[in-house]
Amino acid sequence: xxxxxxxxxxxxxxxxxxxxxxxxxxxxxxxxxxxxxxxxxxxxxxxxxxxxxxxxxxxxxxxxxxxxxxxxxxxxxxxxxxxxxxxxxxxxxxxxxxxxxxxxxxxxxxxxxxxxxxxxxxxxxxxxxxxxxxxxxxxxxxxxxxxxxxxxxxxxxxxxxxxxxxxxxxxxxxxxxxxxxxxxxxxxxxxxxxxxxxxxxxxxxxxxxxxxxxxxxxxxxxxxxxxxxxxxxxxxxxxxxxxxxxxxxxxxxxxxxxxxxxxxxxxxxxxxxxxxxxxxxxxxxxxxxxxxxxxxxxxxxxxxxxxxxxxxxxxxxxxxxxxxxx
Amino acid sequence: xxxxxxxxxxxxxxxxxxxxxxxxxxxxxxxxxxxxxxxxxxxxxxxxxxxxxxxxxxxxxxxxxxxxxxxxxxxxxxxxxxxxxxxxxxxxxxxxxxxxxxxxxxxxxxxxxxxxxxxxxxxxxxxxxxxxxxxxxxxxxxxxxxxxxxxxxxxxxxxxxxxxxxxxxxxxxxxxxxxxxxxxxxxxxxxxxxxxxxxxxxxxxxxxxxxxxxxxxxxxxxxxxxxxxxxxxxxxxxxxxxxxxxxxxxxxxxxxxxxxxxxxxxxxxxxxxxxxxxxxxxxxxxxxxxxxxx
Numbered sequence: 001x002x003x004x005x006x007x008x009x010x011x012x013x014x015x016x017x018x019x020x021x022x023x024x025x026x027x028x029x030x031x032x033x034x035x036x037x038x039x040x041x042x043x044x045x046x047x048x049x050x051x052x053x054x055x056x057x058x059x060x061x062x063x064x065x066x067x068x069x070x071x072x073x074x075x076x077x078x079x080x081x082x083x084x085x086x087x088x089x090x091x092x093x094x095x096x097x098x099x100x101x102x103x104x105x106x107x108x109x110x111x112x113x114x115x116x117x118x119x120x121x122x123x124x125x126x127x128x129x130x131x132x133x134x135x136x137x138x139x140x141x142x143x144x145x146x147x148x149x150x151x152x153x154x155x156x157x158x159x160x161x162x163x164x165x166x167x168x169x170x171x172x173x174x175x176x177x178x179x180x181x182x183x184x185x186x187x188x189x190x191x192x193x194x195x196x197x198x199x200x201x202x203x204x205x206x207x208x209x210x211x212x213x214x215x216x217x218x219x220x221x222x223x224x225x226x227x228x229x230x231x232x233x234x235x236x237x238x239x240x241x242x243x244x245x246x247x248x249x250x251x252x253x254x255x256x257x258x259x260x261x262x263x264x265x266x267x268x269x270x271x272x273x274x275x276x277x278x279x280x281x282x283x284x285x286x287x288x289x290x291x292x293x294x295x296x297x298x299x300x301x302x303x304x305x306x307x308x309x310x311x312x313x314x315x316x317x318x319x320x321x322x323x324x325x326x
Numbered sequence: 327x328x329x330x331x332x333x334x335x336x337x338x339x340x341x342x343x344x345x346x347x348x349x350x351x352x353x354x355x356x357x358x359x360x361x362x363x364x365x366x367x368x369x370x371x372x373x374x375x376x377x378x379x380x381x382x383x384x385x386x387x388x389x390x391x392x393x394x395x396x397x398x399x400x401x402x403x404x405x406x407x408x409x410x411x412x413x414x415x416x417x418x419x420x421x422x423x424x425x426x427x428x429x430x431x432x433x434x435x436x437x438x439x440x441x442x443x444x445x446x447x448x449x450x451x452x453x454x455x456x457x458x459x460x461x462x463x464x465x466x467x468x469x470x471x472x473x474x475x476x477x478x479x480x481x482x483x484x485x486x487x488x489x490x491x492x493x494x495x496x497x498x499x500x501x502x503x504x505x506x507x508x509x510x511x512x513x514x515x516x517x518x519x520x521x522x523x524x525x526x527x528x529x530x531x532x533x534x535x536x537x538x539x540x541x542x543x544x545x546x547x548x549x550x551x552x553x554x555x556x557x558x559x560x561x562x563x564x565x566x567x568x569x570x571x572x573x574x575x576x577x578x579x580x581x582x583x584x585x586x587x588x589x590x591x592x593x594x595x596x597x598x599x600x601x602x603x604x605x606x607x608x609x610x611x612x613x614x615x616x617x618x619x620x
Contacts, residue, residue, distance in 0.1 A: 022376035022385065024558045025480040025526075134483055134527055134546055136557075141546070185334040186342055231494070232349025232379070232520030235501040241349045242478060242487055242521060244376040244383035246336030253506065268378055268480030270502065270519055270532075276337030304338040305388055312389075 001065040002115070004148040005099065008060035010211065013119050013138035013150075015051045017263065018127035025267050028247060029129035029137065032212060032263055032286035033110055036074035038315065039166060040114030042322050043071035043091045045158035050118030051128040053144075056110050056211075057289065059102025060144060064094045068152060069116035069160065075108020075174060075287050089171050091164040108174040108287035116160070120153030131264055133213075164325045170318050172284070176292045177203075180285050181299045181307065182275035186249060187240055190272045195222040195255075199274065204258065204294045212264040215285065217294060222255045224272070234270055242270040248277035248285075250296070260285060278304040280311045331404060333397050338388050339373075341396060344381040345404075349489060349520045351606070353380035354477045355599035358415065358563060359407040360400065369399070377562055378478040379487055379521070410599040415563045419473070419617040421591035422524070424515050424568045425576040426450070426466050426537035431514050434507070435535050441505040449534040453500045453517060466570055468498065469536075472610040473567040473617075474522055475602075476560050484526040484544035486560035491602060491610045506532035513539045515568065522568070526558075540571065540579035541588060551589050559590070565613050593617055 004011075014037065017030025031037035031054055041050050053060070059077045072079045072088045079086050080101050086092055088111075094100065102111070121128050121139050130138025139148060188196060204217035224237035233239045238254050245251070245261050251271040252258045260277060262285070275296065277285055288294060299307070332344040343360075346353035361377040364384070371390030376383040386396060407413060427450060439445040444452045454465035474488035481487075490497060502518040507530060510516070514525045516533030523533055526544035543560055545553040552559055560566070571579070582588035593616055602609045 019373050019385075021483075022374040022383070023479060023562070024556070025483045025485055026558075133529060134544065134557075136483075136546055183335050183337050186336055230346075230348030231497070232489075232499065233347075234499075234519035236504075239502060239519065241347065241380050241519065242480070243344070243378045243381045244342065244480065246340035246342065246383065246385075248337050249340075254504075266481045267376065268478065273336075276335070276340065278337050279339050301335045301338060301393060308338055308388065 002150040002152070003063040003065055004060055004144045004146055004150070005063055006061035007144045007146055008055045008102070009058045011053055011055040011060045011144040012130035012132070013051050013121050014054045014129045015127055016049050017129055018125050018131070018137070021125055022244065022267050026125065027131065027264050027267055029131045029263050030127065031112065033074055033112070033283045035172070035283040035311070035315070036110070036112045039089070039318055040071045040073040040112045042319055043073070043089070043160060043164060043166070044069050044114045044116040045156050045160040046114065046116060046118055047155045047157050050114070050153065050155035051121060052115070053113040053119060054110055055113070057105050059111055061099060061101040064096060064098045064100070066096050066152070068094050070094055070100070071114045072111060073114070074111040076106040077111040078103040078106065089166040091160045091162055093162045105289070109289040110286055115152055116156045118153040118155035120151040133264065158326070160322065161326060164322055166318055167321060170314060172287070174287050178284060178288050178292060178294045179297050180294055181278045181281045181304065182250065182296045183278065183301055183304055184275045184298050186273040186276065188274040190224050190237070191274060192223045192225055196274070198222065199258070200296055200298050202295070204296070206288055206290050206292050206294060207257070208290045210288070210290055212262060214262050214265050215260045215288070217258050217260070222252055224255060238272050239270050240272055242268055244268045245273060246276050248279070248282050249273040250275050250277070262286070278307060280304070280307045333400070335393055336383065339385055341384045341386065341393055342381065343383070343400060346380040349380050351475065351489065351491070351602055352410070352599070354475065354489065355410055355413065355415070356404070356407060357382045359410065359413040360403050363403050363407065364400070376480065378480065379489070410603070413599055414596050415599070416596050417563045417565055418561070419565050419593045419595055419613055420567065421617060422566050422568050423540045423571040423575060423579055424537050425540060425571055425573060428538045428576070430511050431535050431538050434509060434511055434514070437509070438503070438507045441503050441507060443501060443504055450536045453498070453534050453536070456500065457498050468496070469522070470568050470570045472607070473565045473613050476562055476564040476566060477521070479558065479560055479562055482526055482529060484558035484560060485523055486543060486564070486566065487521045487523055488566055489521060491565070491606045493606055500534050502532040503534070506530055510535065511538065513542060515539050540576045540583070541590060542583060549586050550583065567614060567617060591617070
């Protein structure tokens with residue numbers, strides 16, 4: 001069992017997400033940075049899809065009440081066991097009574113705690129991910145609170161040796177400037193050409209409104225092409241007849257402050273969406289934080305797919321290297 | 327009506343297909359028919375099919391299926407459903423009890439006046455006026471005398487977007503709030519663009535707020551009989567009749583919900599889009615007769 005001494009900020013149980021329920025209005029939820037989440041599970045020998053803890057900006061303080069194998073991946077929130085620094089991206093052993101805590105975030109925004117066996121919470125619609133808006137999944141459908149007790153599950157398939165590491169070439173480096181690749185489209189025809197170019201040129205600032213639902217950015221106002229609104233859409237030029245929102249799609253209500261919709265976002269609505277963050281770079285947007293800068297780089301679908309392949313090949317190299325260290 | 331289909335990539339995992347920029351029953355029925363057929367085909371690599379009002383969205387695993395190949399398939403499917411006479415929609419007629427201008431919604435209406443087009447009116451006064459109704463009563467009568475087609479589920483789990491089955495000249499249309507609200511009460515009956523909705527849970531929102539539904543559309547604990555199979559009650563293709571109720575009936579329905587005995591008044595039925603499109607008013611009246619007379 002793992003006892004929560006301090007909850008940190010928005011620490012939730014997450015896995016690969018709740019896939020296949022868009023038509024009910026159910027967002028996928030799941031780990032925001034799937035790269036770090038997946039690598040974490042491999043470092044503790046878990047089956048893919050085992051549940052981990054995701055914490056943002058400030059990690060929790062946890063007391064292990066049994067011996068466990070753990071790994072910490074994601075943004076740089078320096079971890080400590082019993083007050084002594086320990087490494088990230090490495091298989092660690094903790095003993096019953098050990099306390100895991102974190103220093104302030106240095107780089108990136110989110111950390112993943114993987115435990116051999118996974119966090120044991122009930123599966124809801126095929127997933128253990130927390131969706132707090134409706135109180136579904138995870139630990140009682142909410143973020144952790146002081147005094148909660150988490151149980152360790154049975155999702156371990158391999159024993160991984162203590163000290164197994166991810167080679168530094170594969171560990172992502174996060175700075176305060178981010179290039180995030182997007183595929184332009186959806187309803188981008190509603191923007192003037194000038195505004196679309198500006199959208200791509202602007203260095204956007206991440207506002208304090210940046211969480212699992214979405215990230216809001218400050219920068220320049222964009223202009224929509226004037227038109228007589230189609231029936232059913234609503235009168236603002238940023239309105240369309242309510243439609244589905246892809247995860248990672250970016251909308252600009254009223255032409256100000258774009259919002260990138262992320263894992264816990266609404267599944268549809270009536271705002272113009274102009275681009276979608278590539279699946280690979282969703283991992284990176286998850287590691288940006290308030291006041292950092294983001295530029296959206298337009299790529300073609302083929303470029304996005306090439307990037308996806310390169311990303312997958314990195315993942316399999318990491319997996320192989322973890323296996324070779326056994 | 328002419329549908330001009332637009333296929334768009336939503337990054338590397340999503341395809342967005344817009345059948346029409348404007349809302350119409352025909353666009354919705356076409357989207358429904360395409361997504362139903364697509365889901366029956368059980369194509370490998372399709373992870374999610376999300377039908378919406380005049381469009382639909384598909385989530386794919388691009389390692390298994392190429393977006394462009396799927397687009398070719400979708401074009402074939404669209405062609406095959408051109409004749410909507412052959413499409414049968416399995417539906418339920420449902421009575422949804424609504425208390426208009428209830429105290430809880432009214433409190434929220436007043437709280438967000440500065441985000442509204444007309445801070446001097448309430449949402450329902452404003453909407454009645456811009457739709458050319460002389461009184462709120464006439465406006466409520468218009469919303470409750472013809473049923474709505476559930477044209478999309480989304481935003482949050484269980485939120486039904488509902489499009490009224492009336493000829494276009496009688497369709498109600500209202501703007502969304504100038505700036506979206508940070509709060510909307512659970513079960514609030516709202517209207518935005520051409521759609522009415524019931525908000526499943528407390529949360530953000532941008533639709534005009536007219537009242538509150540006594541019955542839930544979302545039940546995370548699945549306690550009520552109507553929610554045994556799913557946390558979410560509405561299904562695309564359902565026909566909802568919003569019926570005006572008074573405070574006594576509201577309280578009585580709330581009691582039934584609280585003690586777990588509430589069940590929607592509903593009837594299964596199937597229909598073809600052609601029946602609706604031919605004469606929406608006649609269809610609406612037939613649906614109401616079916617729902618309330620045995």
